[in-house]
Amino acid sequence: MKRVGAILAVVGMLAFGFGVDAWAAKDDGSKVTIKSPAEGAKVKSDVLIDYELTKGSDATHAHCFVDGEYQKGWKGTVKGMAPGSHVIKVVAADKDHETLAAEASVTVEVE
Numbered sequence: 001m002k003r004v005g006a007i008l009a010v011v012g013m014l015a016f017g018f019g020v021d022a023w024a025a026k027d028d029g030s031k032v033t034i035k036s037p038a039e040g041a042k043v044k045s046d047v048l049i050d051y052e053l054t055k056g057s058d059a060t061h062a063h064c065f066v067d068g069e070y071q072k073g074w075k076g077t078v079k080g081m082a083p084g085s086h087v088i089k090v091v092a093a094d095k096d097h098e099t100l101a102a103e104a105s106v107t108v109e110v111e
Contacts, residue, residue: 029056030092030102059092081110
C-alpha cells in the first residue's frame with residue numbers, strides 16, 4: 001500500500017510541474033569553455049585540460065568527469081586514461097561542490 005502511495009505522489013509532482021526541473025542543475029549564469037584538448041584530439045593517457053570558467057552568481061570552481069565518472073582531486077590534469085575514446089566534461093560547481101548547469105565537453109582518443 002505504501003508503494004502505491006509513493007507512486008501516486010511522484011505522479012502528482014510531475015502533474016504539478018515539479019518534474020525534472022526540480023532536480024535540474026541551477027543556471028547561475030556561469031560559462032565553461034574547454035580550450036584544449038580539441039574535440040577529437042589524439043592524446044596520451046595523462047592530459048592537461050585547459051579550460052575557462054566564467055563565474056556566475058554561485059560558481060566558485062569546476063569539477064571534471066571522464067566518461068561520466070567524477071575525477072576526485074582533479075587539479076587540471078586527467079591521469080591514467082586507458083587507450084580508446086573518452087568524453088571529458090568540465091562542470092561549474094558552487095562552494096558546496098554542487099554542480100551547476102554550465103558545462104563543456106570534448107571527446108578525445110587516447111593512444
